[in-house]
Amino acid sequence: MKFTRKANAEWKGSGKDGHGSLTSGSKILDKTAYSFHTRFEDGEKGTNPEELIGAAHAGCFAMQLSFLLNEDNFTATSLDVDSTVTFEDGAITKITLNLVGDVPEIDAEKFQQIAHKAKEVCPISKVLNTAIELKVTLKKA
The missing domain is CATH 3.30.300.20 (K homology (KH) domain)
Structure with missing residues (x-):
């Protein structure tokens, strides 16, 4: 069995102050937010x-x-x-x-x-x- 899956990451701004979104090919993630804060700190809605x-x-x-x-x-x-x-x-x-x-x-x-x-x-x-x-x-x- 062989198949491929796709996803997209979009990032805007600097590493610490910027923000991005993640979209999966299935759209279960659809411009889901991620940022320095969702990755390295708590309290902000989004993923990492x-x-x-x-x-x-x-x-x-x-x-x-x-x-x-x-x-x-x-x-x-x-x-x-x-x-x-x-x-x-x-x-x-x-x-x-x-x-x-x-x-x-x-x-x-x-x-x-x-x-x-x-x-x-x-x-x-x-x-x-x-x-x-x-x-x-x-x-x-």
Whole structure:
């Protein structure tokens, strides 16, 4: 399978005082605001590259894990993935994926094994040049 996706970033002004907008090909982001303040400070409405990477990584990982579970004849009731992106000294230094899964009839060891494989083969994990930590919790039925 091969496909492409597109997005656009528009920036106006200086790095600190300027502002920009992000638009995705699907238009789910449609001139969504971002700025120095949304990236490095709190309180202003808008997004930032790190939270978008976190969302993309969490979403990709959850979907990849679902496929791998299906290959072993398991179907998740839910896979809840929080992604924490750590930015230090001009670089993303770590991403922590915190997974809580509800998967009927799977044991904790098998769930851990499949989750760690999903982390390794997830396309977003593969493209990131940073440490990726995975914390796994399986809900008890």
